[in-house]
Amino acid sequence: MQRLIPVLKKDNVELELIMLIRTILAASKEISFRVSQGALAGVLGSTLDENIQGEVQKKLDVIANQLLKGMLLDDDSVRAIASEEEDFVVTGTPKAPYIVAFDPLDGSSNVDINGQIGTIFTIYKAKDDVPDDSELQFAQKGDQQLCAGYVLYGASTLLVMTTGGPTRCYTLDSTHGGYLLTENNFEIPVRTKEFSVNIANYRYWPEKIQCYFDELLYQSDAFSGSSMRWNAAMVGDIHRIISRGGLFLYPQDTRDGNSNGKIRLLYEANPLAFLVENSGGLASSLGKAILEIQPTSLHQRVPVAIGSKEQVEYYNKVTR
Template sequence: MDERASLRSHLEKSVSQTPDCAAACEVIETIAAATIELAGRIADGPLAGITGEAGGMNSDGDQQKDIDVLADDIMRRALRDAPVAAVLSEEAALPEILDRDAPLCVAIDPLDGSANLENNISVGTIFSIRPRGNDILSTFFEPGTAQCASGFVVYGPQTTLVLAHDGRVDIFILDRRVRQFVLIKQGVRIAPDTPEFAINASNRRHWHGPVRAYIDECLAGTHGGGAADFNMRWIGSLVAEALRILVRGGVFLYPADARPGYREGRLRLLYEAHPMALVMEWAGGAATTGRRRILELGAKTPHQRVPLIMGSVRGVRDVAAIHEGIEPMFDNSDAPLFARRGLFR
């Protein structure tokens, strides 16, 4: 192994400079250690008894696989030994109280995108850390600006940890030889203007007018009077999409749409949108619902869903600009209504 800094030494340096962050660093290290265990189980798949078969439904109505249950168990078990007052998991209806006197609360998606494992596509763990309030449960309903750290792990060709902590975003890769994360990029900054977007285009017929208008103008490119010809990317894995934005730039859209169950968006605010928004903003990007900054939102329910548009400042700004000019009641209008007020001409 070369002389790259380990996650532990990186966090120890943070604690030496800012002693108040010691508890957060301990939680980060605990989560990272748990993801190393989970990465091994994911890599082994059927060899480790992971069938990928569906079991029941989780508390929010999503189909639950055996690996989801295993990931939740690994994370909960690890966090019980960390300075965590309560943990909110995608796999549980309500937060679980761990230590009422501990200083932090954690919201976590133990395994995001488990349906992708059947096709050997990257999946991940997403987490959000925030200081405990006087009332433990109400801590989870504060705006995303209350977070002191967040991050995600991508289980792919490499196991990659993206960490938003101490006001910046750093990237680590798991060195499997010594079973520890090592620093590969520090102070990551998202390219401000990359002509690339990611969206599930098969749902176009369900999109609201502002989203259709934005994508149509991207697709029209220079032929339609735009300043650039856009490329489209769609992996269908939130963590992989977010990592690509950190590396390449661009904008990711998972908007609300007209389908039942999607009218308020589909991603969960507390353990998907909030932590991703913190990563994006601390890396110089942006995250919005189209109408509101994600980090300004407070949850009303533990598993509240929201639209998420994130990435390069220019792309996010352009999507928000279309929404700002349209009253919410007209969101369902078709794209021609917006064609006269294009972004790129």
Template sequence: MKRLDQVLAADGIPAELELVIDHIMIACKDIAYKLGQGELAGILGATEDQNVQGETQKKLDVISNDLLKDILVSNPYVRGIASEEEDYTVAGNANGKYLVTFDPLDGSSNIDVNLSVGTIFSVLEAKDNRPGDDQEVFLQNGRNQVAAGYVLYGPSVILVMTTGKGVNFFTLDTNIGEFVLTKSNVQIPADTAEFAINMSNQRFWEPEMKQYIDDCLKGEEGPLAKRYNMRWVASMVAEVHRILVRGGIFMYPYDTREPSKAGKLRLMYEGNPMSMLVEQAGGASSTGRMDIMDVAPKGIHDRVPVVLGSKNEVAKVVAYHTK
């Protein structure tokens, strides 16, 4: 089986980008080890701090963020980083070519109950000479990503990544300490009868989303003429991984709990990298009204409504919002 570095070399990925990806993976292997130790490593529970989002930080949120930050800012090819757990962008090497954004531990509310969590990352090219602690250099839409992916920490540790040449799965072989290719050219089925959404927020949704879900629940007798199943893990990584494996649609729409915010999920280190993966696998991603990767960010922590997954089902949701 091919190792990650062999696949990247065969795809003609620049050596500088390969080193950036390699350093991300070193940090992710450390995170996977600490997760495997669980309470033995003292990583369960919350801190007394909140991140810039106003969310209470789990202990492993902070540990994961520091592991990624420390290795990336020392990388000679990284100009700067932006993280869910950092208020501001952090400068790396002034001559670095790449910018890395990441959610160090997506789904961290699941840690204490031993459910799947993950790390999401996105790599952009620095387009001008501004330093990495200037957030303006990061404010590019998702079409400019040169790599995107996530590491799922589950029964096995799986890297799912694209460099714009399709989506591959790599599994961490703990015998050699390397990610090896286990599935290439992943494709999402165009049709599905499975949706994932947090139904407890239904009363806060826009009428268009309420109507779509109501029609799903009507089954064969409803206007969508099929019986749907619902799933919800409360981890975007786990939800998207299920879609990449067997199809489906994942939604975290705009709601009125905080009307001033466009959505729950963050554009630059959640919406964009997941959208690149899904589109590279033949799926679609949308805010409900436009493609997520076409959204122009105004800040590194911008939020965005998310609808992504099987192409034909995403088109149905968009039709509800735009008719």
């Protein structure tokens, strides 16, 4: 099996970017170890604090954020970072070439039940025409990402990543401490019968979206016999879709603060859309390609439909 760095070199990834990816993965290995220890390391349970999203932070949220934040700010190729757990941009090395955004622990509500969780990250070129600590550093469309990936902590620790070419999977070899290539090129089936959504939110959705699910569950010829899968961790649901197809949905709804759903454009939607589209799938928000959305704020939320091509297209057609 091939190791990560030789694969990246074959893809003609710049050495400085390779070294930055190594920094992120060094943090991921430490997070993976903390996750594997669970209660033995005293990392389960919640803190008394809320993050910028208004969510109660888990202890592992804080630990993962601090690990990534500390290692990235020590890397002299990083000009600034943005985290789902931080209110504002945090500056690193002035005039450095890259900026990094991350969700340190997606699905953290699953921590205490030993469910799926993961780290999502994305790398952009830093902008020289705005201050280093400005949110405008991150006001870049998703199609400008240099690298996107996630690390899924489960029975094995998996890295799924693209640097603009194929979306590949690497498995952490705990014996030698390195990520080894185990899937060279994901190809999402254009049509499947699995979907992932929190159906408990049905009562809050717009009528057209309710009608879509009424058809999907009770009337559809196109997707009859569909099965629902829901992990309560977007990173886990998207991994299943990249691996075998399906549709992930988090629509807008009528609850206060949910007019654009709950998925963050910078930390979740853009990097996962980049991975899915480089696997042959589609990623849209209200019928528009996610990767073409111009960000307007650091913690912007967007409704999403991501997955197999035919399912995304059909959802967009009947809900517009």
